Amino acid sequence: MKADKVKINRLLKTAAGQMEGIMKMVEEDRYCMDISNQILAVQSILRKANNEILKSHMEMCVKQAFMEGNEEEKIDEIISLLNKVSK
Secondary structure (H helix, E strand, C coil): CCCCHHHHHHHHHHHHHHHHHHHHHHHCCCCHHHHHHHHHHHHHHHHHHHHHHHHHHHHHHHHHHHHCCCHHHHHHHHHHHHHHHCC
16 A cells, blocks of 8 residues: 555544544434434545545556556456445
8 A cells, every 4th residue: 555654544543533432422322413423524534544545546556557558457446446436
């Protein structure tokens, strides 16, 4: 992985901390909308981390595959991922 590991780890640790907070909110029977808003915040952080990883993948791995004439595999990977996202 060529993405900024420090940035990715910071985002993932933030998401993990928020998840722990959400579990505590559930245990404490907190207001449903507050819990839902926190879940949306975690999803946003995870999306941001994933976007950073995918950006790096495109800039490094995909670019290299095209330079080596090996692009079909990388294109198939991206299409497969897009199919997962669109479900």
